[in-house]
Amino acid sequence: MDEPGTPRDPAATDSVLDEPGGGDxxxxxxxxxxxxxxxxxxxxxxxxxxxxxxxxxxxxxxxxxxxxxxxxxxxxxxxxxxxxxDRPFHRFLLLSALSFVALFIGILLLDSTSYQADLIQGFAPGVSQ
Amino acid sequence: MSATATPRYEGKARLAHYFDTRAQQYDSHKLGMWLFLVTEVLMFGGLFCAYAIYRANHPEIFLYAHTLLDKNLGAINTVVLLFSSFTMAWSVRAAMLGQRRLLAGLLAITLLCGFAFLGIKGVEYNHKWQHGLLWGDRFDYAALQEHGAGAGAAAAGGAGAEGQAVMSELDRAAEVTVAHGHEPAAIPRNVHIFFGIYFVMTGLHGIHVIAGMVVIGWLLRRAVRSDFGSRNYTAVDLGGLYWHLVDLIWIFLFPLLYLIH
Known part of the structure; x- marks a missing residue:
């Protein structure tokens, strides 16, 4: 698998872990x-x-x-x-972003619903028509 | 790995001086792309949060207003975008296999799908514009009373028992009597909130579609120049990731905006 075109000597590619393909x-x-x-x-x-x-x-x-x-x-x-x-780390990145979005939406919904009693139904706060 | 009879086209591979190997270079680029996609998810997350809060607090607005959107056009656009994702994923495969002509053709199809999506979106936006179904102060309630009577009636029929139940429950619960119309299909207050959310979410998504098309156009130009092959496909791969993310966001936007029940 070692490509003749690989620009570095094999010793250098050892620094790249889990690359049996000689870094290609x-x-x-x-x-x-x-x-x-x-x-x-x-x-x-x-x-x-x-x-x-x-x-x-x-x-x-x-x-x-x-x-x-x-x-x-x-x-x-x-x-x-x-x-x-892929590397599992990429999936971890995506899932962590989605977890934070879920946390964001979840906590804000909790907060928002705790004000439900003060809400005038049919009116959105802060807007006039 | 499997050895093919004829060697694959390798493309014009370059290795930046600050990387040891091509694999390391590829991994770094891919990690960077994923980090960028994560920030995109978080940015759209804010908009989904706004959506969730307004829908939780004012379901009647969403139940009524979504009937003013064209479900069919939304579904067609979903299919267009899914198909373009398929051709994009296929073009990454074609680049890895060194299939140069196929790669250029698939990228061209993906780009055309982007144009089709924007065209259909344009038809929808134009319709909203003409009927004054816009955001904030630009929302034309008078026109909705006239024109939207049919749509409103359809809304009441389409939304069915649930919509009616929400309305009557509101009537009971409201301490301040909301002076809406006589028939149950009356237009709820603050419908423009829905269209504010609709335009910001689909608009930001549309900007992403345009950005993705610019990237795909650039990829197409490089594909025609035979830049890509089995040792140089990073750009196609990463452009594809971006395009798929745009598709992923639409997968959630479509049911949330068009298919409210």
Whole structure:
């Protein structure tokens, strides 16, 4: 695997851990079938998410819509964005960002709902029409 | 690794002097891209937070106003963006395999999908503009009373029992009597809040689509020059990551804005 074109001597490449390829790129092309299947599944889930809006399930509608979106998001991230075969640290980065967003939204919702009693229904605060 | 009969096209690989190996260079670039994507997630996170708070506190605005959006155009745009993500992921594969013509073709298709998305978005924005369905003070309530009567009635019908229940519950709970219309399909107050959120979220997303198209256009130019191959695909890979993130955000925007129930 050692490429003659590698500009540094082999001793230098030892500094790069877990690079058995002598520090050269090791491309990992995702099988075309898998990409196409992922695309097909994403389209099917899009149809599903539109279809369920015609059925009244109460609160479940929002939960279902967000669940389908999350499944689609995981497919895009893991397969299209290659996270499944990447260094796990990249996935960790994405998940940590999403955790902070969840924390952000969660705590602000808690705070906001604690003022519900003072809220005049139908009016948004700080705006006039 | 597998040896192919004909050697793969390798592309014009460069190694910056401050890196030891190409793999190290690639990993550094990719880590940098992911860190950037994380900041993008956090930026959109703020907007999703605004959305969550307004929707939690004023569900009637969202139930009513989402019926003024065109669900079909939103769904078509979702499919367009998903397809472009597919061609983008395929072009990363093509670059790794040194398939130069295929790579250029796939990037061109991805770019065209970007134009299609913006075109459909333009049709939607134009419709909103003409009916005064805008943000803040620019929202035209008078026009909505006239034009939106049909849409409003459809809203009441479409939103169904849940929408009605929310409205009647509001009527009971409100200490100050909200002077809305006589029929239950009356337009709730502050519908413009929804359109403020709609325009900021889809607008910022649209800016990202444009930025992604600039990147893909640049990639296409370099692909035509045969820059990319099995030893030089970092740029295609990272541009692809950005495009997929734009797709990822739309995957959440579509149900949250168009498919409220």
């Amino acid at each position: 790129l090791r491309p990992h092309p995702v099988p075309l079938r898998l990409l196409a299947a992922t695309f097909g599944a994403l389209i099917a889930l899009t149809v599903a998410t539109v279809a369920v809006t015609y059925v009244d399930l109460g609160r479940l509608n929002l939960i279902l819509a967000l669940s389908i979106a999350t499944v689609k998001g995981v497919m895009v991230a893991e397969i299209f964005m290659h996270l499944r075969w």
